[in-house]
Amino acid sequence: MRVGKSAVERKKGEYEGLQGGGRKSLQAKYFSLESLLLLICLTASLLILPLILPPLPPPPFMLLLLPIAILTVLMFLAFMPSNVRDITL
Numbered sequence: 001m002r003v004g005k006s007a008v009e010r011k012k013g014e015y016e017g018l019q020g021g022g023r024k025s026l027q028a029k030y031f032s033l034e035s036l037l038l039l040i041c042l043t044a045s046l047l048i049l050p051l052i053l054p055p056l057p058p059p060p061f062m063l064l065l066l067p068i069a070i071l072t073v074l075m076f077l078a079f080m081p082s083n084v085r086d087i088t089l
Helices: 009-017 025-031 033-052 061-079 084-088
Strands: none
Touching: none
């Protein structure tokens, strides 16, 4: 009589569990029905609304400089040397 599963059977079960094992569909595994419907509605609105709504005027020049300023600050922070000795202590 066998009481437990062998190591090979356990590994096979784990692998099938990771792969889905054919028990759950891809839609049921990652998205609920509500979230899938929400994603479909958002996609449809992004495709249809630009065709219906009138074009917007360009933003003011100062507002266009805001993303450039944010990018400049982030680049400065990314390449700024840090004192590693202070961080590790």
